Amino acid sequence: MEIDYSNIKVIGFDADDTLWVNETYFREAEETFAQLLSPYETMNKIDQELFMMEMKNLPLYGYGIKGFVLSMVEMALELSNNQVSNQTISKILDIGKDMLNKQVELLPGVEEVLKSLSKQYRLILVTKGDLLDQERKLEKSGLTNYFHHIEVVSDKQESNYSKLLGHLDIDPSEFLMVGNSLKSDVLPLINIKAKAVHVPFHTTWAHEEVHESETNGKSYLTIGSLLDLLPLLKNQTN
Structure with a gap:
């Protein structure tokens, strides 16, 4: 019709x-995050768990990079049983800053x-x-x-x-x-x-x-x- x-x-x-372009940068960030957390779980499992964390936090944080970073930090703490290093947390924050500084x-x-x-x-x-x-x-x-x-x-x-x-x-x-x-x-x-x-x-x-x-x-x-x-x-x- x-x-x-x-x-x-x-x-x-x-x-x-x-x-x-936007989603491409999130996918790249997810891959970097999974590599950082690879000592604790498989990359595929990390990706799945991060998505579920994002969905749980969506009503609180809304859409966007900042909420995404908070979900990554929370996921890192959960997957590592609160054993993740300060250095890794710092690298997660850098992922978010890099996304925010991307050229359009x-x-x-x-x-x-x-x-x-x-x-x-x-x-x-x-x-x-x-x-x-x-x-x-x-x-x-x-x-x-x-x-x-x-x-x-x-x-x-x-x-x-x-x-x-x-x-x-x-x-x-x-x-x-x-x-x-x-x-x-x-x-x-x-x-x-x-x-x-x-x-x-x-x-x-x-x-x-x-x-x-x-x-x-x-x-x-x-x-x-x-x-x-x-x-x-x-x-x-x-």
Whole structure:
């Protein structure tokens, strides 16, 4: 079924793994952490246990690098029965600092797409995670001026989107969300009668994965690159 985008007036963009690389750095950090803790457990087991610790702590720490580091420290203490050295704890903290100091690597076509679409649509950025870290990445990205509004939310559920659209006086039928996560950037929007385009990233955090049954009957488009948005929306009228 062809989706009609002619009524769209506002386009929302996810940030991490939609505009710039993010999950890749978490995977690298997980591997480094597992190597540090390898005297206590297998790397595969460490990876599984760390994920469970992150899920347990998510309601307390929320999304982002800082909560991830706290979960690594807690996991190190638990796996080592509180025997882990101060030096190892220090190295875990360094993993987090290294992640926070990463350069922002834009994904292909990002600036071209934002520059083009900003001439016809109102663009907003909707991302979740640590406010300070997201502000830092946005500043480093050089993309700030393309967005009419920037929102860092604690989570991306239907209620978060409904509240944001209400605050900005945006009719859901006139809103399109673009992002790499079916769970966070697509399904909640469809459920509130907005539209969504899925742009998969090559790496997906396990927490963001959805079962095929959750997408059955849902009307959305998957594209291979952000650049595919341009022909998709070309000649659409507001």
